Amino acid sequence: EIVMTQSPATLSVSPGERATLSCRASQSVSSNLAWYQQKPGQAPRLLIYGASTRATGIPARFSGSGSGTEFTLTISSLQSEDFAVYYCQQYNNWPTFGPGTKVDIK
Amino acid sequence: QVQLVESGGGVVQPGRSLRLSCAASGSTFSSYAMHWVRQAPGKGLEWVAVISYDGRNNYYADSVKGRFTISRDNSKNTLYLQMNSLRAEDTAVYYCARDLLVGATTGGLDYWGQGTLVTVSS
Numbered sequence: 716e717i718v719m720t721q722s723p724a725t726l727s728v729s730p731g732e733r734a735t736l737s738c739r740a741s742q743s744v745s746s747n748l749a750w751y752q753q754k755p756g757q758a759p760r761l762l763i764y765g766a767s768t769r770a771t772g773i774p775a776r777f778s779g780s781g782s783g784t785e786f787t788l789t790i791s792s793l794q795s796e797d798f799a800v801y802y803c804q805q806y807n808n809w810p811t812f813g814p815g816t817k818v819d820i821k
Numbered sequence: 822q823v824q825l826v827e828s829g830g831g832v833v834q835p836g837r838s839l840r841l842s843c844a845a846s847g848s849t850f851s852s853y854a855m856h857w858v859r860q861a862p863g864k865g866l867e868w869v870a871v872i873s874y875d876g877r878n879n880y881y882a883d884s885v886k887g888r889f890t891i892s893r894d895n896s897k898n899t900l901y902l903q904m905n906s907l908r909a910e911d912t913a914v915y916y917c918a919r920d921l922l923v924g925a926t927t928g929g930l931d932y933w934g935q936g937t938l939v940t941v942s943s
Binding site for chain 1: 856868929936
């Protein structure tokens with residue numbers, strides 16, 4: 716099983732600031748990496764797939780990068796609706812998720 | 822607009838069974854692999870199972886293998902999860918989710934249902 720780790724566990728950011736979230740895989744997953752956003756009481760929403768491709772309807776302030784074992788999700792200017800938990804997921808093998816990064820208001 | 826609606830959750834005693842359903846609309850259901858993903862209360866996401874677009878292939882997480890069965894009825898645009906020998910640790914919100922690509926099983930999940938809560942307790 717490919718183990719995913721995320722850092723930091725919690726990220727406190729002020730609205731308008733940049734947020735950088737990290738994700739690491741225990742072995743290479745190539746570019747088979749997705750990012751999801753989840754708000755309380757809601758289902759996850761796909762943000763990024765293929766490590767860097769934005770899903771339909773996702774604002775340009777969300778961007779993904781990386782390949783192999785190291786990945787980053789960047790939110791260029793945080794909006795109020797972006798405060799949520801973010802999960803990375805590899806799908807190079809049977810899907811596994813990271814533990815999540817909570818982005819909260821500073 | 823793709824819509825996935827789960828149903829069938831509830832409270833069940835340990836060792837008993839439950840069947841979840843996921844009704845799909847707004848896309849060609851029969852063209853996509855479908856997944857179940859669960860989330861224990863206050864915890865992260867755990868992939869449970871996948872079934873290919875044509876129903877011929879299915880795969881399971883080790884934690885549910887031999888107890889859960891995923892199936893689909895493409896004529897009814899419906900996905901199922903039969904859960905047997907339920908344990909307390911199966912308590913979670915269960916989501917159905919559509920695979921990213923037509924005719925393939927990638928593991929990326931582009932549309933999710935709202936989830937249905939399964940509570941296993943005596």
